[in-house]
Amino acid sequence: MxxxxxxxxxxxxxxxxxxxxxxxxxxxxxxxxxxxxxxxxxxxxxxxxxxxxxxxxxxxxxxxxxxxxxxxxxxxxxxxxxxxxxxxxxxxxxxxxxxxxxxxxxxxxxxxxxxxxxxxxxxxxxxxxxAETYVTFRRPLYEREDDNLKAIPRKQRAEVRRSLTFDLETLVDRNVDRHFAVYAESVRNLGTPVFPKRWFAAILDAFGEDADILTVAKDGRPLSSVLSLYFNGEVAPYYGGGVADARTWRANDHMYWKLMLHAAARGCTLFDFGRSKVGTGAAAFKKNWGFEPEPLVxxxxxxxxxxxxDLNPLNPKYRLMTEVWSRLPLPVANTFGPLIARGLA
CATH class of the missing domain: 3.40.630.30 (Gcn5-related N-acetyltransferase (GNAT))
Incomplete structure (x- = not known):
């Protein structure tokens, strides 16, 4: 019983x-x-x-x-x-x-x-x-750097290689302030309220060595940053984003490539690129890396x-809110965003 x-x-x-x-x-x-x-x-x-x-x-x-x-x-x-x-x-x-x-x-x-x-x-x-709103993206990671690079389709592989020609710095640590500054600007630009900084700190505190932050910087300025979780040989880049200049320097491409290498060095054998909404740019970006979508139910x-x-931002009910939010000054978005985001669970 x-x-x-x-x-x-x-x-x-x-x-x-x-x-x-x-x-x-x-x-x-x-x-x-x-x-x-x-x-x-x-x-x-x-x-x-x-x-x-x-x-x-x-x-x-x-x-x-x-x-x-x-x-x-x-x-x-x-x-x-x-x-x-x-x-x-x-x-x-x-x-x-x-x-x-x-x-x-x-x-x-x-x-x-x-x-x-x-x-x-x-x-x-x-x-x-x-069963038709969200998909997730998962595929193996390999021990050898060359095998991981070959697993990326040709066009995206070229973007990764281009990012390596820039003098970009990769930082792996637990600096919540630096991560929050990048992530908050990224989600504001997408029209989404940001979670409170204490949420990211709480995750790092709870997971200990099974969570970290990887940040890509140019001339000392952070361009992209991702907070990742590690579980049973898998790495999940969970909260990631980049500032507007990240595109110029291919910082997001650089970030996820460096995370693959970092996770493989930790012994991870699977990369969980996480959830995206069907038909969005985020989903297309992940497919470009060689990941096939798996429906979530x-x-x-x-x-x-x-x-x-239906709290999907693509819901027409929230579309005007999303457009307005993306134009808010960052200090305003960072002040009021966490009050809203706590309900976007």
């Missing part, structure tokens, strides 16, 4: 058992770890109910949840918030069903109308789902009378 309980993600013993299960499960991701929940609590103060299914003393499944509360976008339980992947990890259908039931019970008690799982595959055929259990949320 499967029993479900809540763990305290700050309890060392419980967290170690949970994380060992996640790392051993074929569907585990860094967003299933207690690290992610700790970062969310530290940066946003959201509740993070982490549900554990057990048979006796053995873990039979886990489901990390975040209780997102936004005056603009409503309330929801998400697995997992601010993440591209999530959903339950379990041994069998019985454990899956027990976690589903426990999660929906929590949602009902909290008056939350939406339960969202962010999966790479369809898990609940009877739930409403979005986001599944929802909804209270009566509620529909699937």
């Amino acid at each position: 499967v029993q479900v309980d809540l763990i305290d993600i700050w309890d060392q013993r419980a967290a170690e058992g949970w994380n060992a299960y996640v790392r051993a499960h074929a569907g585990g991701t860094p967003f299933h770890l207690t690290h992610w929940g700790r970062a969310i609590q530290g940066a946003y103060g959201y509740e993070t109910p982490y549900l554990r299914a057990r048979r006796g003393q053995d873990i039979a499944g886990v489901l990390p949840l975040t209780h997102v509360r936004s005056a603009l976008f409503g309330k929801s339980f998400i697995s997992n918030a601010f993440a591209v992947y999530g959903g339950p990890l379990a041994e069998d259908a019985e454990a899956h069903a027990a976690l589903d039931a426990a999660a929906w019970s929590l949602a009902q008690k909290a008056g939350v109308p939406t339960l969202e799982y962010r999966n790479r595959q369809r898990l609940r055929p009877d739930w409403p789902a979005k 986001y599944e929802y259990r909804l209270a009566d009378g509620h529909t699937m949320p």
